[in-house]
Amino acid sequence: MMKRTILALTFAGLMAAAPAMAQDHGTPQPPRQKWSFSGPFGKFDEAQLQRGFKVYKEVCASCHSMEMVAFRNLAEAGGPGFSEAQVAALAAEYKIKDLDDKGEAIERPGRSADYFPSPFANPKAAAAANGGTMPPDMSTLGKARTYERGFPWFLIDIVTQYQEQAPDYITALMTGYEDAPKDFALPPGGNYNKYFPGHAIAMPKPLSDGQVTYDDGSPQTVEQYAKDISAFLVWAAEPHMLARKRVGFQVMIFLLVLAGLMYFTKKKVWSAVH
Amino acid sequence: MTTVSSAEHTRRDFLYIATGAVGAVGAAAVLVPLIAQMNPDASTIAAGAPIEVDLAPIADGQIIKVFWRSKPIFISHRTKKEIEEAQNVNVATLPDPEPDSARVKAGHDQWLVVIGICTHLGCIPLAHQGEYDGWFCPCHGSQYDTAGRIRKGPAPKNLPLPPYAFLSDTKIRIG
Amino acid sequence: MSGHSTYQPQNPVLQWLEKRLPIGGLIHSSFVAYPTPRNLNYWWTFGGILSFMLGVQIITGIVLAMHYTPHVDLAFKSVEGIMRDVNYGWLLRYLHSNGASMFFIAVYIHIFRGMYYGSYKEPREVLWILGVIIYLLMMATGFLGYTLPWGQMSFWGATVITNFFSAFPGIGEPLVTWLWGGYAVGNPTLNRFYSLHYLLPFVIAGVVVLHVWALHVVGQNNPAGIEPKSDKDSVPFTPYATVKDGFMMVCFCLFFAWFAFYIPNYLGHADNYIPANPAVTPAHIVPEWYYLPFYAILRAIPDKLLGVLALFGSIIILAFLPWLDTSKVRSARYRPLYRQFFWVFVVVCVLLGWLGAKPAEGIYTLIAQVLTAYYFAHFIIILPLLGIFEKTKPLPNSISESVLSAKA
Numbered sequence: 031m032m033k034r035t036i037l038a039l040t041f042a043g044l045m046a047a048a049p050a051m052a053q054d055h056g057t058p059q060p061p062r063q064k065w066s067f068s069g070p071f072g073k074f075d076e077a078q079l080q081r082g083f084k085v086y087k088e089v090c091a092s093c094h095s096m097e098m099v100a101f102r103n104l105a106e107a108g109g110p111g112f113s114e115a116q117v118a119a120l121a122a123e124y125k126i127k128d129l130d131d132k133g134e135a136i137e138r139p140g141r142s143a144d145y146f147p148s149p150f151a152n153p154k155a156a157a158a159a160n161g162g163t164m165p166p167d168m169s170t171l172g173k174a175r176t177y178e179r180g181f182p183w184f185l186i187d188i189v190t191q192y193q194e195q196a197p198d199y200i201t202a203l204m205t206g207y208e209d210a211p212k213d214f215a216l217p218p219g220g221n222y223n224k225y226f227p228g229h230a231i232a233m234p235k236p237l238s239d240g241q242v243t244y245d246d247g248s249p250q251t252v253e254q255y256a257k258d259i260s261a262f263l264v265w266a267a268e269p270h271m272l273a274r275k276r277v278g279f280q281v282m283i284f285l286l287v288l289a290g291l292m293y294f295t296k297k298k299v300w301s302a303v304h
Numbered sequence: 305m306t307t308v309s310s311a312e313h314t315r316r317d318f319l320y321i322a323t324g325a326v327g328a329v330g331a332a333a334v335l336v337p338l339i340a341q342m343n344p345d346a347s348t349i350a351a352g353a354p355i356e357v358d359l360a361p362i363a364d365g366q367i368i369k370v371f372w373r374s375k376p377i378f379i380s381h382r383t384k385k386e387i388e389e390a391q392n393v394n395v396a397t398l399p400d401p402e403p404d405s406a407r408v409k410a411g412h413d414q415w416l417v418v419i420g421i422c423t424h425l426g427c428i429p430l431a432h433q434g435e436y437d438g439w440f441c442p443c444h445g446s447q448y449d450t451a452g453r454i455r456k457g458p459a460p461k462n463l464p465l466p467p468y469a470f471l472s473d474t475k476i477r478i479g
Numbered sequence: 480m481s482g483h484s485t486y487q488p489q490n491p492v493l494q495w496l497e498k499r500l501p502i503g504g505l506i507h508s509s510f511v512a513y514p515t516p517r518n519l520n521y522w523w524t525f526g527g528i529l530s531f532m533l534g535v536q537i538i539t540g541i542v543l544a545m546h547y548t549p550h551v552d553l554a555f556k557s558v559e560g561i562m563r564d565v566n567y568g569w570l571l572r573y574l575h576s577n578g579a580s581m582f583f584i585a586v587y588i589h590i591f592r593g594m595y596y597g598s599y600k601e602p603r604e605v606l607w608i609l610g611v612i613i614y615l616l617m618m619a620t621g622f623l624g625y626t627l628p629w630g631q632m633s634f635w636g637a638t639v640i641t642n643f644f645s646a647f648p649g650i651g652e653p654l655v656t657w658l659w660g661g662y663a664v665g666n667p668t669l670n671r672f673y674s675l676h677y678l679l680p681f682v683i684a685g686v687v688v689l690h691v692w693a694l695h696v697v698g699q700n701n702p703a704g705i706e707p708k709s710d711k712d713s714v715p716f717t718p719y720a721t722v723k724d725g726f727m728m729v730c731f732c733l734f735f736a737w738f739a740f741y742i743p744n745y746l747g748h749a750d751n752y753i754p755a756n757p758a759v760t761p762a763h764i765v766p767e768w769y770y771l772p773f774y775a776i777l778r779a780i781p782d783k784l785l786g787v788l789a790l791f792g793s794i795i796i797l798a799f800l801p802w803l804d805t806s807k808v809r810s811a812r813y814r815p816l817y818r819q820f821f822w823v824f825v826v827v828c829v830l831l832g833w834l835g836a837k838p839a840e841g842i843y844t845l846i847a848q849v850l851t852a853y854y855f856a857h858f859i860i861i862l863p864l865l866g867i868f869e870k871t872k873p874l875p876n877s878i879s880e881s882v883l884s885a886k887a
Contacts, residue, residue: 098560143347143353169559181833195749274740282736285733288323288326289733337570337571345564347563347564348564
């Protein structure tokens with residue numbers, strides 16, 4: 031009994047004191063979005079990934095590299111669902127640096143096996159062209175961003191399988207550009223963003239309504255663009271997510287059956303002793 | 305120990321067998337990824353896509369080497385003499401009997417395209433060497449003729465042909 | 480590994496082998512006939528689970544090593560190659576990265592079980608110390624492994640942890656330079672960490688053999704904390720312990736699979752998906768969760784050298800536990816006061832872990848200091864005094880008696 035009381039008291043006391051004492055940077059938590067790919071049976075929405083890819087291609091790609099994603103990935107199962115032919119045609123639109131038979135530097139049309147070419151020659155050039163900070167590579171961005179969940183949410187997340195901190199944050203960031211409050215000293219080259227830690231982000235507001243044309247009738251708004259690019263980035267960072275969840279379900283079922291059998295076997299074996 | 309009826313015995317045996325069988329299935333399933341991971345990965349497979357080769361710059365009598373799926377491919381622009389040598393052989397006497405017509409594409413007699421790996425133990429034979437004017441493998445002395453057929457030495461088979469097709473008279477696609 | 484074996488194989492080939500190398504008898508006496516106390520509860524299955532996890536980590540690790548490249552320019556990309564291109568690479572990597580956490584979850588349960596039931600007491604001191612050595616090796620292996628993906632946390636974690644050694648006066652600087660093989664964490668560091676990360680699990684396996692050997696010499700402790708007296712007190716390892724361990728292993732796999740398949744990055748840190756950048760330190764450097772209590776102890780102490788010494792001391796002190804605990808009674812079941820303090824200690828460790836993930840500022844530092852003081856007081860003051868002043872409950876006469884009385 032006593033142990034529980036102590037446990038409860040210490041936890042309650044600390045948890046109550048902690049948020050008040052912790053230094054609050056005034057960064058609001060990104061709002062939770064609904065994602066088709068969340069949860070144990072979640073699946074990517076192919077149309078959304080295709081729209082997100084369009085946003086990446088027409089907007090993000092002018093500054094951000096995505097060098098660990100290959101064109102061929104776009105046609106792989108569990109992704110945006112482009113056909114092999116579409117991907118080959120798309121890859122051919124890009125110019126890939128290569129060497130010819132005489133060792134001369136050439137640019138040739140891309141192939142499915144090629145990786146997305148980077149907009150800048152190297153990280154230093156990328157930094158120099160962007161006010162001293164390299165725009166981060168987008169290959170793993172869909173799981174490289176997060177925000178503090180805090181107690182007790184970080185425990186509840188284990189059960190609810192909430193894993194979408196990155197897309198929630200990226201969506202919030204895309205829609206979080208505002209005019210800086212009067213008392214906020216925005217450093218030169220900074221842009222005010224409600225959701226960026228510290229609020230001064232180097233990237234200027236990248237998206238505006240109507241900027242990217244959607245063919246499927248989805249709203250051409252910043253909010254829609256933000257969700258679509260976030261979903262696309264999650265896929266780009268975790269292209270085998272659907273396979274993982276599918277295999278995971280099979281493994282869970284198998285283990286439950288085996289655990290049940292093992293339980294009864296154990297009971298039978300021990301029945302002679304008990 | 306309590307005494308157990310034979311019916312209970314059967315039930316118990318069934319339980320043990322079922323548990324063991326399900327466990328064995330699980331153990332076998334675990335082997336799948338452990339074995340599959342050693343097969344070529346997706347980037348390797350993608351990099352093995354077909355390649356196109358322009359034949360125009362290859363002079364009469366010249367042999368070039370290109371790579372497809374990390375294997376050397378010999379493309380031989382055969383001279384008239386070499387074609388005749390290849391055609392005027394008693395096929396029945398060859399270790400791996402194949403007529404020259406089966407080694408080239410119809411209408412493109414002058415072009416021989418073979419995988420340049422000795423069928424003995426994987427070395428790369430040297431061009432324009434040996435007794436048959438074809439290839440000579442420096443590792444163990446296998447000799448190939450101008451159609452890439454084995455004529456002498458320990459290699460058992462002719463040089464294999466890669467899958468390829470003529471896109472035009474001067475362009476082929478390998479793979 | 481225990482006692483003389485009367486094992487005689489039926490098969491003539493095995494008989495031939497047995498005369499020359501009695502390996503069958505060794506296995507039979509260690510894992511078949513070996514008597515285990517009949518009152519062991521499920522907390523005793525974690526030894527088996529730990530052996531299983533060591534196997535999982537070694538197998539998945541060897542496989543990952545076939546695809547990984549230990550070079551600063553390629554490490555991150557090769558890990559992404561595993562995740563994206565290698566057949567089932569995502570599965571193998573997530574099993575390995577989550578497997579490390581599972582290994583630690585199991586080892587913490589195993590350690591706290593030993594503390595609760597006094598499994599470290601005479602004659603099991605060497606068994607316990609071997610366990611502490613395994614734990615230390617696990618911490619080293621886990622740290623080295625976390626460096627390999629060469630993300631931001633890998634790089635800065637390696638920088639911070641290796642800098643512990645710079646705290647030692649005089650030799651600190653040259654020692655750290657030697658560890659790095661350069662003037663900062665870099666390619667030589669990554670290469671040697673990879674080499675050692677591959678080596679240490681086999682050292683662990685070796686010490687595990689000693690640990691099991693020592694266990695089979697002195698026999699298992701049990702919830703009653705008294706030695707078996709007659710045959711009625713124990714049951715043979717096979718089938719009784721094997722089937723029980725097997726059942727719990729499958730249950731543990733369910734827990735493991737939940738993490739590996741559904742929330743594979745929950746126990747990791749998002750920053751480690753950003754390639755290592757020696758020019759930018761992440762806002763919050765946090766070690767893997769299993770080091771957090773020790774990290775909190777390190778940061779609680781304002782002095783650099785003392786902080787590092789406290790960190791190492793908090794682990795080393797475990798090795799002295801058999802002598803710090805002066806009580807003659809093993810099991811907390813018969814130690815009403817110790818039982819309370821045990822749970823307070825568990826809570827303190829959990830809270831220290833929570834603090835390790837928090838920024839080291841303001842109230843957090845103060846709480847961490849109080850809890851650090853308590854952590855050490857538990858070993859140095861509470862345990863020695865408890866043994867003297869605690870009024871323990873009467874022990875049962877035998878294990879079978881305690882089983883029967885529990886049933887009644």
